[in-house]
Amino acid sequence: MKKNNYVAIMAGGIGSRFWPMSRSDYPKQFLDILNTGRTLIQATYDRYAQFIIPENIYVVTTQQYRTIVEKQLPELNKDNIICEPSRKNTAPCVAYISYKLQQLNPKSNLICAPADHHIPDTISFIKVSLEALDFTVKHNALLTLGVKPSYPNTGYGYIQYEEQSVGDNIYKVKTFTEKPDLQLAKTFIASGDFLWNSGIFVWQTKSIVTSFEKYLPEIHEVFDAEKKALNTPDEQAAIENIYPQCVNISIDYGIIEKADNVYVIPSSFGWSDLGTWGSAYENLEKDYFENAVAGNNVMVFDSTKNVVHANNNKLVLLQGLDDFIVVDTKDVLLICKKEKEQEVKDYLAEVKRNKGDRFL
Secondary structure (H helix, E strand, O other): OHHHEEEEEEOOOOOHHHOOOOEOOEOHHHOOOOOOOOOHHHHHHHHHOOOOOHHHEEEEEEHHHHHHHHHHOOOOOHHHEEEEOOOOOHHHHHHHHHHHHHHHOOOOEEEEEEOOOEOOOHHHHHHHHHHHHHHHOOOOOEEEEEEOOOOOOOOOOEEEEEEEEEEOOEEEEEEEEOOOOHHHHHHHHHHOOEEEEEEEEEEEHHHHHHHHHHHOHHHHHHHHHHHHHOOOOOHHHHHHHHHHHOOOOOHHHHHHOOOOOEEEEEEOOOOEOOOOHHHHHHHOOEOOOOOEEEOOOEEEEOOEOOEEEOOOOOOEEEEOOEOEEEEEOOOOEEEEEHHHHHHHHHHHHHHHHHHOOOOO
16 A cells, blocks of 8 residues: 555745745755754655655656755655746646656555645644545545644635534535635634645545546646656656646646545644745744744844844844844845735845846
8 A cells, every 4th residue: 555655745936935045046945944954845855754655755846956856855766856847836736746656656646745834743744644645545535634723824725624524534625715814814713614724635646637637628638648758768858848838827726626526634733834934933943032033143132023044154133123034144134024024025026126136
């Protein structure tokens, strides 16, 4: 059974809301955002390596990041680093690994997971992941891991699920809601039947291929036409031909929100998607004044609830700041109110317009 279980770690994103630490040539999944001694992709690999055999662990990234992946994950088989020729959101990414594995092993049972999540409770996570794999191998199901919400976060998607379970702690999904406003998020929390959408999916590859055929036929057609080239020396040429024909769409919007065989496991493993500096703040250790500081030479006076990230070799002294993000890199200093963190993407667009790509 274990030989049919696979994981695809999706590691092609830019992580722009973690700018200026996360850059287009070295994004957040390759950084040690939380000062743990392991980068986010290394921590993700470590988690899955505890229950997925090494030859069944894949990383999906872009050609630009291949050498970084090879350097950070020397234990990973180089043939298991698969590179997208362009960024087309998560649906083509999921299609690539799913059609490839379906050709390689028709019984493949796959976890698709982002490379940049923080999951401190590994034991609970492994237990839930194995339950998910056990369910999908027996059913034509698209399953997601839902996280029991601890507060009304407006940056996450929410999943509403049926009252009656279909198996041990497995429920049919009723609705998906993307990033609600605060009032709606509070309503969701109060109702008790909503979960955060972790973006971690589990299915048999044959189930997801069938779903592409039904809900994203234009993606299915191009992959299906070239499927015999996958896992052969012709794969790269085939993918170069496929990607320009793929629509730019997320797997959530393209399939998960439309399909009628979607299930969820309500889980508690301390999950954070580490999408913003605010989420990093929640997961970093804090001092007496609730400042989360990463950097050996940061001194803080009369300041509270800040997140500070600085180079160990530079002295950074803060006075009189409350609820700020302060990130100091070799060529950029960001000082931004925490409440404005979702706007970092907008500021980046301004930087690009005024300064070109140099600081991106």
